[in-house]
Amino acid sequence: RSLCVCVVGVFGCVVRVCFVLDGYGEDRDLPRVDGLQRQVCIRDRTDGIAKKVLPGVAYLEMVRAAIEDALPATDAKVVISLQNTVWAQAIFVKQGSPLQISVALFVGQDDEIEYEVMSGDDNTMACHGQVVLQEAEFHGELDLETLKARMTLPSIPSVDLYAEFNTIGLCYGETFQGLETVHCGKAEVFAELRYADLNAETLRDDKSENAYVLHPGILDSALQASIGLFYGRGDDNHQLALPFALDSINIY
Secondary structure, three states, rough: OOOOOOOOOOOOOOOEEEEOOOOOOOOOOOOOOOHHHHHEEEEEEOOOOOEEEHHHHHHHHHHHHHHHHOOOOOOEEEEEEEEEEEEOOEEEOOOOOEEEEEEEEOOOOOOOEEEEEOOOOOEEEEEEEEEEEEEEOOOOOOHHHHHHHOOOOOEEEEEHHHHHHHHHOOEEEEHOEEEEEEEEEOOOOEEEEEEOOOOHHOOOOOOOOOOOOOHHHHHHHHHHHHHHOOOOOOOOOOOOOOOOEEEEEEEE
């Protein structure tokens, strides 16, 4: 398998989970990780060469999987909250070169569970943050139409968005072109996402052990919507900018 989960400890150095990318393998039965590295490229602005990169949001799904493997079996509904996430370094991959990615969970100084995502034989730090386990609470539904009505600036269609991404050096495969429209406000955006181009087998399904919970294509597309905060607002430098930190994400 290209995805191998190896639990080698319990809370202390809580657990280490290893994910192995088999170097652009064509094994379509492994949608959780393998294949994602073929979907996103960052093009160097100096030499024009596009480098394959594992999407940073995929790390979050790896961390979630590691946490679920470490937790004892229970019927209680637990919310996994990933907090203070920092994407420290991109993970680039090369054709024909298998790459191991490790997720380590351990108890920090304040008895908080911390996580680190590392790549390669030298365990280069790619991402780190904290984990908080919470009881599930229902906070009510959001009024989407009211939120959308707050967006008073012109909307941006997907064809313009992905043309802009390509201009600044981000080349997305169709799985990561999930934005339909971004509605813009003065300091916020409201994005509409589509699922049509996603492989149905990679969406969460109790029948498939390889299904995602945090689908990287959906999550990355949501983060892409941040381009609406500055697109067409007088800044025509077309500078490459990527999110490097996330305050929190709650997984129900």
